[in-house]
Amino acid sequence: MSVPAQPSDPDPPADFETARETFKAFLAKNDLRVTNQRLAIFEAAFSQEEHFTAEELLVHARAIDASVSRATIYRTLPILTESQLVREIDVGRDYKFYLASHGKRIDQAQVVDVESNKIYEIDAPFLEWYARSVAEKVGLEPISQRLQVQARPIRKGREKGQNPGN
Amino acid sequence: MSVPAQPSDPDPPADFETARETFKAFLAKNDLRVTNQRLAIFEAAFSQEEHFTAEELLVHARAIDASVSRATIYRTLPILTESQLVREIDVGRDYKFYLASHGKRIDQAQVVDVESNKIYEIDAPFLEWYARSVAEKVGLEPISQRLQVQARPIRKGREKGQNPGN
């Protein structure tokens, strides 16, 4: 708004500004105050490209504003998810994961590689439609849906032994 | 095995016996001992028709064998799920739900009515196939999959107001 696009833009990603405005607008609309801590947490979350935990977010947010406390992280995360800027992902671990929705679609499935513990977000085109058809069977209307797949690397050449142990 | 089917069978459901044998066989196969507590927990779980929590299972199991402790509930639940007799369902609540798989299929989706908090298990025929197609996109092979839909009763006649508040 104040800095016209310069040929030598250093780093500020295009949508970062947009997203921050969206966040501030969301706060305003809900009578929530724009605090340094909330902005720091937003920035920390939005600058993550991968999944992160509340604890990791705390570390990153503190790098921006050292005064951020764990409590505020937990109090701000719901705001972030309600504003749709961050998605909460629960894959059945002890703790939840979060992921900045960099303007991406909602229709994604999580594939959890149980060996590497890595979580992949995969486009699942018909997921919403499919969820609707399932929900309608009990007279309900979907609010959100998620498909989670626990998976392992494809082992070529051996498929005996159904349970490798524990 | 010892009592031939009598015309006046009191209550013992057909598959109950079968399932209990399956459980005992599973224990044997894994060098686990057949204890009264484990059997009581199995019975308590298997006699539930709906979803239950660890705490509820404890209550029911104690009705069968008062000596069952919470610790044993938590130590037995993994055995029950590994034996495929019970399914673990995590819908993002604080605690997990469990459901006796009365010989039913695996391909089911959970539809959670956020207003009544009720969980519906719905057949989702293509779920496994769909999960596979998604997992293959990252070179993985599915172990299990779950589709969860958060939903609400269909409101006919009004669809304004996108966020009813909190």
Add this chain to the structure above:
DNA sequence: CTCGTTGCAAATCTTTTGCATGTTT
């Protein structure tokens, strides 16, 4: 100024674990 926010530490709440004792094989 007023009321929402924050940090801190204590509290929650579910699930896990160490250890001495009781059971199964």
Add this chain to the structure above:
DNA sequence: AAACATGCAAAAGATTTGCAACGAG
């Protein structure tokens, strides 16, 4: 008898909350 399973109570670990001080509008 030997090894495993159990109960109890303490521990763990993520998330929540009470409260006094702080800061945005």
